[in-house]
Amino acid sequence: MYRPTSHRDSRLSLKLRQYYKEYATFSDYENEEANKTVEEIENLIKNCLEDIEKEEDLPYTFGNLLHQGSSYEGLKVMKPDEFDLMLPLVMKPGWKIKKPYGRYKTPGFVFIKKKQIYFSPTAIKQTFQSILQRKVINYIMRNIITGITLGVGSSGGPALTLNVCYDDNLKMSIDIVPAISRKGRLFVTKRHPNATDKKQDLYHKMWRESFSENEKHIIKTMDRSNECRKKCLKILKTIRIVNPCTQLRCLSSYHLKTCMLYLNKKNAGPWNEAYIDNRFRDLLLILIEFLNRGSMENFFEPGIDLFAGISKKGIRSTGRWLSKIVYSNRPNAIIKKLLCR
Known part of the structure; x- marks a missing residue:
């Protein structure tokens, strides 16, 4: 999990909130x-x-x-x-x-x-x-x-x-x-x-x-007051739809939701809105982990591979593309490559 050396309202946090407000949500x-x-x-x-x-x-x-x-x-x-x-x-x-x-x-x-x-x-x-x-x-x-x-x-x-x-x-x-x-x-x-x-x-x-009923129960109850699990997932889902340069389109929104189900189970650190930048990185990291492995186990039935039927070449390519962005030495790589239209 991503562990920052200090806590502050980073530029990425501000951009994530702005992106959510402008593109992900509705009235x-x-x-x-x-x-x-x-x-x-x-x-x-x-x-x-x-x-x-x-x-x-x-x-x-x-x-x-x-x-x-x-x-x-x-x-x-x-x-x-x-x-x-x-x-x-x-x-x-x-x-x-x-x-x-x-x-x-x-x-x-x-x-x-x-x-x-x-x-x-x-x-x-x-x-x-x-x-x-x-x-x-x-x-x-x-x-x-x-x-x-x-x-x-x-x-x-x-x-x-x-x-x-x-x-x-x-x-x-x-x-x-x-x-x-x-x-x-x-x-x-x-x-x-x-x-x-x-x-x-x-x-x-x-x-x-x-x-689906099990998933609905977890998703609806996983955020307490001022927490940002749903917001992080909705931002990533929106990126998959609107970003013209994204390779995430080989995945479905269900793949992204599965990542959040697994991340929610882990001790990822505080989910308070103030830490949205770190938790969004964690969501990307767990997706990269699945992509590099080449398989994604269903959260409730690990014997089901959710990547079955998707090109292995496409999975590996998406993993390399996302890893390059998340592990970049450039501090604004996520903003420039993902939070764009």
Whole structure:
């Protein structure tokens, strides 16, 4: 961890606060209006799901919608324009969670079976693309609130994406993401890296455990009064998006959040706002550590490598690029190379 020889309000501290204020954050009014709109649409979705349960013969019932992602963790940057709602699917009696065996044994992945029948993520995708899309959209359009217009987008996966226009042409997207709920655990349709479309291949029938509720609890409670963990993470997330020279774009915001989860677990020193410069360096150092190692373990399931599927060459290149900036002898290297647009 970065340990300065003295404590002072450094130039980097001032620049970090300025960058956060100018680029990373948005107004309370914007946030309130966006959340109010999501809440109105969420209430309509709940009513529609009740009707679907009565009309359709499904192997599951719908649980209560869960608020997921950066907008509900206090980590959204720049605009309040993306919201994630997880829809738990509670399997009816007979369905069980089974750990994979033999060559299919993979950390974080499970089968959902009833006797010899596998409950496939593909079945969920088909349901969401037909029943939910048709009925949810029709229901919302019939009951839509004045001043809101709605369209359907594609997330590329099983999620149902609602594109919303509200409050004089402001825009947002709302993803409704299905997840199997079983004894307090959640499983999502994250495709296994070895999956193929062959019928005899069982990889494509596997579900991955989601730790989003665990993450949300840690993130929402990790900052006490006048502490800066979230601020440091939001600054780094913004750099990844807006800096035209950054190599961080090969990473996702989830990689950066994972770094903060690990850093929060360590004794990094005081997190008071006055030490934002040192703690931001610590966040960069732990990211460099993962990049140089070439792997990043999931915080809750170390057997899952979050760098899987990313070019090893790109990971190494990003590590060298960031190391050169952080370990530079030039005192303003972070300001000049990262805190720019």
